[in-house]
Amino acid sequence: MIADLEVWRTAEKLVVAYGGEALQEAEIQAKWFLEDGDPRSYFVWRRVAQAAEELLRDTPPEWEGAH
Numbered sequence: 001m002i003a004d005l006e007v008w009r010t011a012e013k014l015v016v017a018y019g020g021e022a023l024q025e026a027e028i029q030a031k032w033f034l035e036d037g038d039p040r041s042y043f044v045w046r047r048v049a050q051a052a053e054e055l056l057r058d059t060p061p062e063w064e065g066a067h
Contacts, residue, residue, distance in 0.1 A: 007051050014026055015055050026045055029048070030046050
């Protein structure tokens with residue numbers, strides 16, 4: 001399985017390339033792999049989509065403010 005670091009790097013590249021549409025682009029990729037019968041790649045792209053969603057959030061996660 002792909003490392004978390006690679007998932008986050010891919011998500012960051014999508015955000016740079018697609019801006020607010022990065023989440024949708026990752027979901028398109030995931031769907032394509034699912035329809036192509038590649039569940040492993042589908043789950044990787046779902047993780048990328050989740051990471052992109054976090055990167056696009058307007059508010060930081062709760063843990064960022066914790067000391």
